[in-house]
Amino acid sequence: MPAVRFTRRFSMAHRLIADAGSKCAVPHGHNEFVTVTLEPTAEIDFGGANYAASFERLKARWHGFVDRSLDHAFQLNRADSLLAWFQQHEPHRLNQVLTVDGDPTTEALVIALWRKLEAILKAEGLPFRLAELGIEETPTNTVLTRGLTEAERAWDLGAWCDRADFSINDLLPPETWS
Numbered sequence: 001m002p003a004v005r006f007t008r009r010f011s012m013a014h015r016l017i018a019d020a021g022s023k024c025a026v027p028h029g030h031n032e033f034v035t036v037t038l039e040p041t042a043e044i045d046f047g048g049a050n051y052a053a054s055f056e057r058l059k060a061r062w063h064g065f066v067d068r069s070l071d072h073a074f075q076l077n078r079a080d081s082l083l084a085w086f087q088q089h090e091p092h093r094l095n096q097v098l099t100v101d102g103d104p105t106t107e108a109l110v111i112a113l114w115r116k117l118e119a120i121l122k123a124e125g126l127p128f129r130l131a132e133l134g135i136e137e138t139p140t141n142t143v144l145t146r147g148l149t150e151a152e153r154a155w156d157l158g159a160w161c162d163r164a165d166f167s168i169n170d171l172l173p174p175e176t177w178s
Contacts, residue, residue: 001043001052003131006059007035008066014075015082016103027074027082030137032106034066036117037132052127061120061164069166072096075104078158087171095176098168100157106135106143111152114145115161123164 013029016022040052075098076083086097100108114133121128134144160167165177 001040003037003039004055004058004128005035005037005132006055007033008063009033010066010071012070012073012075012098014104015080016105017077017080018103033136034070034113035132035134035136036062036130038121038126038128039131040127041129042127057124058126058128061124062117065116065120065166069095069168070098073098073168075100075109077101077103094169094171096168097171099171101155106137106141108157110135110143110145111148111155112157112161114148115153115157116163119162119164 009031010033011029011031013027014024015027016024019025038058042052073096074082074086078099078101083097083099086093098104098109100112102108110133113135114130117130117133121130132144132146134142136142158170160170160177163177167177
């Protein structure tokens with residue numbers, strides 16, 4: 001059955017603190033592209049609509065999440081002292097701070113977004129499975145996965161990864177997640 005692929009661009013900032021000597025320890029940003037490939041889980045009736053779901057339906061919630069939550073988010077390690085600064089001085093911006101356990105590398109983000117999109121597909125009842133997800137961090141660097149290991153599924157990146165809402169951290173109350 002034919003697969004579908006779509007791409008969305010977003011801007012982000014992050015810093016990586018595990019290697020204090022790295023130039024990535026200084027907050028910096030990227031214009032990134034996230035590309036997903038979905039495969040239908042059911043046979044398509046090529047005598048009727050000729051698709052399992054329209055592009056509009058497939059992309060609506062995912063693109064809404066990327067545009068509303070990922071675009072211009074600041075990605076931080078949950079142990080980063082900048083997170084405490086935001087909590088104390090700019091708590092109204094916490095919905096723009098993506099947090100993960102460990103450094104917010106592109107590799108960690110690929111795993112987190114895979115889990116988020118699986119939750120969205122399930123919640124929307126879409127007859128598709130996620131076959132591939134890639135993030136182009138720069139024109140010369142892309143991180144790609146075609147599935148997750150059990151360890152990646154169990155990794156405590158944050159409960160937000162496994163919810164079909166617009167959350168990017170677990171710092172805010174549930175009423176802010178939609």
